[in-house]
Amino acid sequence: MISLVVVLLMLCLWDRLHETSGQLCVDQPPRTESIEGKSVTIPCQFSFPESENNIKFATIIVRASDQYFCRGDNAIIHDSSKGSFSPKYRGRLNVTFDQRHKNASITINNVKKEDATRYCCRLELSFIIGENMKWQSPDGTLLTVKDRNDPGLETTPVIFAAPGDNVTLQGHFISNNLTSASDVTCHVRRTADRATRCDLGANIGGCTYKNNSLSFQINQVTSENNAFYCWQVHISTNNEEKNTYYYLGPQLLIIDKTNNLNIIQTEEVEFHQPVTINCSFTLQQNNDILQTEVYWIFGDARESYVYHPNLDYIHPDYKGKTRLVNGSNLHLEDFHGPDNTTFYCRVIFRQCFGREGSPNRIDTVLEEGSGTRLTVKVPDPKLIPQHKLSPIATIVLCVVLVFLVIFISLAIYFLKKRGSKQNSIGETIVETMEMTDDQNGGYENPTIIRRQQEGEDLVYSTVNHSKSSMRKNTKGHLESLPAPTTETVYAEVRKS
Structure with missing residues (x-):
């Protein structure tokens, strides 16, 4: 009888492991870019079975190859179970793994031109009961290495948007190589996949260069705008030398909104500096969630961010004035917008839907709340009458009044003194x-x-x-x- 119970228990555990085995996913950015001599970090997010306590140990393996799944001889450049590193990367490669938060990172220091290839995170789990599980990202992250003399450009790897949004692509130069530039012009190119070279992409229009940054707006996006984008930059120097550079831009993912998260926002909040606007939502707590991000956005076309992890995307009126509290609530330090502005809490999460025969399938879910109207009850500096004195004018006026009072006092004093003198010498x-x-x-x-x-x-x-x-x-x-x-x-x- 006891043996029968043990067998049934083992079968249940086996069925559970087998049922969840397809939920193993690895999520990596599709591509990234660095400059010779700099460092680059590639993040990896994992989902794995719910029975974490049944995991005996986990192994992180990093592969580097131009082939799909990073196949190829000597593709393994790091194995955490052995503590081994490829001689090519020895002293330059750093790999971290956080089993509790299910993430890892690959950092390559002193990047070289020959480091430009595809990098894949591989997770191997060994269970106390049941078979081992192994999986990795099939596409990995494609690394492009720019010449050390090229101006460096930072950009967001992925932009999530809903149909109808006005989306702005942005890039920020991180080097001083443009100080001698006499003219900078740019265009945006679009490719259907990450592997297509930027110079072979379709030119979709000119972009704007201002304050050492590039920007390009796409209005009323649709699913047709799902693509990978690149920057083509022409830089002319004072000695009339003209160079053309290509930079990786973001991947644009257009996602239909859902109504599964039950996002709750307060209908109206009165602004008292500072103020916190609440946003709560229901997220199924399971191990299929790879990544969760919260943005705060405003505008009918959802084109301006009040809060975004990348500061370049935050509207100028709110830069340095907003932050997230308790993971999703918006803390607003100051406010300079119009009265009755509505802020929307937008939640995005990546979920693993891998099943047998279709492993590592990752879907992205996007949803936003009904909005919170912010009512301003403090004086707006823009509404101050024009004739009101500025602080400097007020100080000058006070100084003039003080001197005027002193002058009048001295005049009265001398007049009285003179009168008393005349009385003394004017006796009859x-x-x-x-x-x-x-x-x-x-x-x-x-x-x-x-x-x-x-x-x-x-x-x-x-x-x-x-x-x-x-x-x-x-x-x-x-x-x-x-x-x-x-x-x-x-x-x-x-x-x-």
Whole structure:
């Protein structure tokens, strides 16, 4: 009875392993490019059976050959089980493997022209119970090596897009060889497969060179745009020398949207600097998933990225201001776009659908949420009235006001000081003057005449009538005077 149970258990394990054996996939970029003397890294992603605990050990093997599946004599350049490296790459080859995250990387340092070939990752699994499993990418990654004097160009290996998107192909020069260039023009070429040389591809139009970068836009993409793209660059120098260079561009994959991930986004978020916009989705947790990527995009034609792993693809308004939180949520540090902008969470994952007779078949799934409308509740700098003073003008105005206050204060101080000085030297000097009858105008006994010193323009005199009660009139007769009193006579004197 016990033996029967053991047999049944072994059969179940065997069936499970056999059922999942076709799910072994290896995903690599179709092609890459490097410059002589530089380094290049080729990533490899794996999927393998769910019964990971049943794996006794895993072996990573790297092959290099121009043939399909990297076949050929001496194709193996590294075997992790033996720790061996090909003499051709000794000291230059570094291979890493992370079994938990199911990825590996092949790095070649000090790249040489003869390194240009196809590289294939191979995974071999040894199980505690059951047969061993072996598989690798049939196409591998095709490496192109440019001359060390050629300007280097970086580009994204693969661009995922949905039908109707406006897609921009971009490349960024990484060397200073263009500083002496007097003219740079470029065209984009398209090939049906990765192995076709760029110079043999179809010319589909001129591209734009600006700020040491190349760009080319394809509007309203369809499945017909699925292809490999290359850059053809003409560079003229100041000494009238003209050179033509070809560079690998991205592979463009147009994928129909699905509704299987159940992406959930908040309908509306009010912007408070900073802000985080949530994006959640349901992804079947199994070992068939090779790669998962999350982008944030906006615009009706889905042409501009708020977040993208490659910074060259992020819209200028958001560069350096966005990042992913918890793998899929968008953290926005600052916002300069129009009010009520809608952001879409786009999820892309690569899944292994390999089955017996059709191994290593990889499908790409693309889906996006319904969008989150961002409502801005903070003042927009663009809406500030034009007549409002700038910070510099405000500072200048404050300085002028300070100096004006100081000037007025000093003026008041000196005026007061001058007034007190005049009062001190302008005291009344009393002197007695003899006056004739004609001079006193008929007044008798004028006793005192007071005048001010320099600077005054008023002279006054007092006449005391207490000593006489009579005076002569104009006819020479005496007449009575008013009651004795003192009369003051003023005269205004102006200096000429």
